[in-house]
């Protein structure tokens with residue numbers, strides 16, 4: 363952030379695992395970026411991932427009263443035309459890891475894309491800007507600790523491991539979240 367900005371950047375999320383990864387990723391590298399956090403559940407509209415992300419960030423900026431970031435994660439099955447997409451949270455809650463596999467029974471491809479969309483607003487009334495990161499993978503029967511969402515059923519292409527089986531620094535090198543944060547970082551450093 364530029365030295366003229368007086369308020370700290372706030373990451374608004376209700377998800378402790380996201381917050382941990384974001385802090386890990388942004389603290390790496392030559393120019394660490396510090397974020398405060400506020401645990402607020404912001405209502406999420408229906409729509410494309412980008413529409414959901416922009417609306418959520420607008421609402422968050424109003425509540426925070428200053429610069430903030432929000433994040434939306436989608437899990438897009440190729441066989442299902444990109445669904446569950448931004449609705450993965452409800453699918454995960456209702457169906458669990460086994461159900462996320464069963465959705466694909468009978469389909470020839472288990473390919474899926476993890477999509478992370480960060481939105482940044484400079485403050486209330488400022489239109490959010492979005493930064494997207496994507497990682498290709500395959501939906502597999504759960505392997506590894508079931509700590510974070512669908513990590514145990516998502517195997518990024520070419521790794522032979524699910525996200526859940528990877529040490530966090532390995533996931534943070536290739537994840538949808540790390541790719542989106544690299545773009546956000548570049549933007550913040552250009553301000």
Ligand SMILES: O=c1[nH]c(=O)c2ncn([C@@H]3O[C@H](COP(=O)(O)OP(=O)(O)OP(=O)(O)O)[C@@H](O)[C@H]3O)c2[nH]1
Nearest residue numbers: 375376377433434435450451454510511512513514
């Ligand atoms: O295995 C995972 N690895 C990840 O890297 C990851 N990132 C998000 N998720 C899950 O996908 C849904 C997104 O919904 P979501 O973007 O609305 O998040 P959320 O409601 O939990 O938090 P927030 O919206 O308050 O920030 C939620 O079920 C998250 O737990 C992940 N699962």
Ligand SMILES: [Mg+2]
Nearest residue numbers: 376404406451
């Ligand atoms: Mg949410």
